[in-house]
Amino acid sequence: MFTLDTSKWTLSTSERRIAIESMPRASAKPYHHGDLRAALIDAGTKLLRERGAAGLSLREVAKAAGVSHAAPYRHFEDKGQLLAAIAAAGFERLRAGMAKAAADHPDDPRAQLIAAGEAYVELAAKHPETMHLMFGGMIEPGKLRGALGEKGPGAFGDLVAIIESGQRAGIFARGETIELALASWSIAHGLGMLLAGGQLGPGKKRTPSELKALASRVIALGVGGLMRE
Amino acid sequence: MFTLDTSKWTLSTSERRIAIESMPRASAKPYHHGDLRAALIDAGTKLLRERGAAGLSLREVAKAAGVSHAAPYRHFEDKGQLLAAIAAAGFERLRAGMAKAAADHPDDPRAQLIAAGEAYVELAAKHPETMHLMFGGMIEPGKLRGALGEKGPGAFGDLVAIIESGQRAGIFARGETIELALASWSIAHGLGMLLAGGQLGPGKKRTPSELKALASRVIALGVGGLMRE
DNA sequence: ACCTGAACACCGTTCAAGT
DNA sequence: ACCTGAACACCGTTCAAGT
Numbered sequence: 001m002f003t004l005d006t007s008k009w010t011l012s013t014s015e016r017r018i019a020i021e022s023m024p025r026a027s028a029k030p031y032h033h034g035d036l037r038a039a040l041i042d043a044g045t046k047l048l049r050e051r052g053a054a055g056l057s058l059r060e061v062a063k064a065a066g067v068s069h070a071a072p073y074r075h076f077e078d079k080g081q082l083l084a085a086i087a088a089a090g091f092e093r094l095r096a097g098m099a100k101a102a103a104d105h106p107d108d109p110r111a112q113l114i115a116a117g118e119a120y121v122e123l124a125a126k127h128p129e130t131m132h133l134m135f136g137g138m139i140e141p142g143k144l145r146g147a148l149g150e151k152g153p154g155a156f157g158d159l160v161a162i163i164e165s166g167q168r169a170g171i172f173a174r175g176e177t178i179e180l181a182l183a184s185w186s187i188a189h190g191l192g193m194l195l196a197g198g199q200l201g202p203g204k205k206r207t208p209s210e211l212k213a214l215a216s217r218v219i220a221l222g223v224g225g226l227m228r229e
Numbered sequence: 230m231f232t233l234d235t236s237k238w239t240l241s242t243s244e245r246r247i248a249i250e251s252m253p254r255a256s257a258k259p260y261h262h263g264d265l266r267a268a269l270i271d272a273g274t275k276l277l278r279e280r281g282a283a284g285l286s287l288r289e290v291a292k293a294a295g296v297s298h299a300a301p302y303r304h305f306e307d308k309g310q311l312l313a314a315i316a317a318a319g320f321e322r323l324r325a326g327m328a329k330a331a332a333d334h335p336d337d338p339r340a341q342l343i344a345a346g347e348a349y350v351e352l353a354a355k356h357p358e359t360m361h362l363m364f365g366g367m368i369e370p371g372k373l374r375g376a377l378g379e380k381g382p383g384a385f386g387d388l389v390a391i392i393e394s395g396q397r398a399g400i401f402a403r404g405e406t407i408e409l410a411l412a413s414w415s416i417a418h419g420l421g422m423l424l425a426g427g428q429l430g431p432g433k434k435r436t437p438s439e440l441k442a443l444a445s446r447v448i449a450l451g452v453g454g455l456m457r458e
Numbered sequence: 459a460c461c462t463g464a465a466c467a468c469c470g471t472t473c474a475a476g477t
Numbered sequence: 478a479c480c481t482g483a484a485c486a487c488c489g490t491t492c493a494a495g496t
Binding site (some may be wrong): 052053054121128131132135136137138150154155157179180182183185187189190191192193195196197198199200202214217218220221222223224225226227 | 258281282283348357358360361364365366368408409411412414415416417418419420421422425426427428430431433443446447449450451452453454455456
């Protein structure tokens with residue numbers, strides 16, 4: 001989960017006085033010497049959710065963070081790298097959500113797999129704009145991988161570990177672990193992307209519990225093929 | 230499959246003479262009184278494949294079609310509707326590709342399902358930019374549905390029909406036909422989108438036969454869950 | 459060191475004007 | 478009827494200049 005570390009925003013006494021005196025009430029906060037990088041990612045994530053990836057301009061992100069349109073270039077090479085950083089935060093939320101869901105079912109790889117898949121689908125349906133930024137081809141793969149660092153393999157690694165433990169326990173089919181993991185990912189990813197794109201009808205009309213039930217049934221159907229016969 | 234109907238490009242004798250005399254060799258063809266709408270979709274599809282959806286500007290599409298940047302507004306309300314028309318052509322190619330693959334396996338619903346899924350994944354891997362335009366959240370869902378018309382339900386309808394015939398034959402599991410169809414779609418869509426997005430490594434290094442084998446195995450794993458036990 | 463403001467080439471969209 | 482060219486507000490990016 002991305003969090004803004006406000007403890008890093010330190011102002012000198014004189015800066016503080018100026019900031020208070022010229023305060024235009026909750027706008028144009030001075031990020032000088034603060035963590036502008038984090039503030040830009042935060043503002044960008046908010047704008048992304050409100051207006052979608054198409055309406056996400058570098059200039060508006062900068063304005064929302066209270067700096068000039070050229071300031072972001074001190075922290076990101078170009079717009080693509082800012083988008084990649086926003087997407088990377090999304091990947092981390094996805095990884096964390098799956099791990100948390102799986103942790104509710106110790107010693108039950110099948111339940112872990114389904115719970116992680118449900119979490120994946122629910123997050124995709126809840127934040128379609130982030131999902132599209134992450135997987136919609138809006139960022140060059142190279143930049144995305146650069147911003148991801150270790151987090152990319154992270155989520156898939158968790159999935160592989162679940163499959164592996166299930167194979168050891170004799171619950172899942174024998175065969176290439178990586179391929180079983182890829183099949184599981186494909187089911188959750190496919191359903192999540194279809195929901196995010198509105199291909200299954202407007203998402204507003206589905207209640208959270210209806211969504212969870214749908215995800216659960218579809219994933220269970222797909223995961224059925226991974227079980228040992 | 231989208232095809233350009235060249236028979237519709239009719240020029241008067243004088244126009245033809247001017248066109249030939251002032252020919253800058255394969256550029257700036259006069260689409261006056263021709264099928265500019267189809268020419269724009271054609272040029273847009275080509276530019277999309279060459280440069281991706283991010284680099285697809287209305288002005289460049291117009292230039293590639295040999296008209297001014299304002300001419301497209303005679304045929305499309307805005308850029309979004311041109312993109313929707315390009316995406317609609319992609320949906321139709323996908324539907325046709327799946328139908329053709331399924332037709333190779335008469336009276337074998339399981340083989341039809343796997344063949345259709347393979348075709349879906351192969352097309353997604355071959356034209357990732359089109360896939361991202363179709364499913365990447367770049368077009369407002371309303372505009373996309375408007376441009377699709379009858380084609381949207383078309384591909385999914387074919388899938389439902391395959392599942393239905395398999396259920397009647399006692400091959401597939403009983404239960405909600407729509408949900409089995411959605412699970413099948415999710416598997417193919419998920420794998421296709423992951424390949425298109427480069428999440429499974431650079432696509433260039435996979436040969437067509439390796440790709441087909443991967444798609445076949447992953448889809449068979451997922452479809453296994455739909456079989457009657 | 460960090461940010462600003464002007465400048466540049468591009469973009470989507472509109473509209474009066476041409477044929 | 479159909480297309481053009483100028484105009485507008487916006488965009489990403491660069492860079493000399495300010496503190």
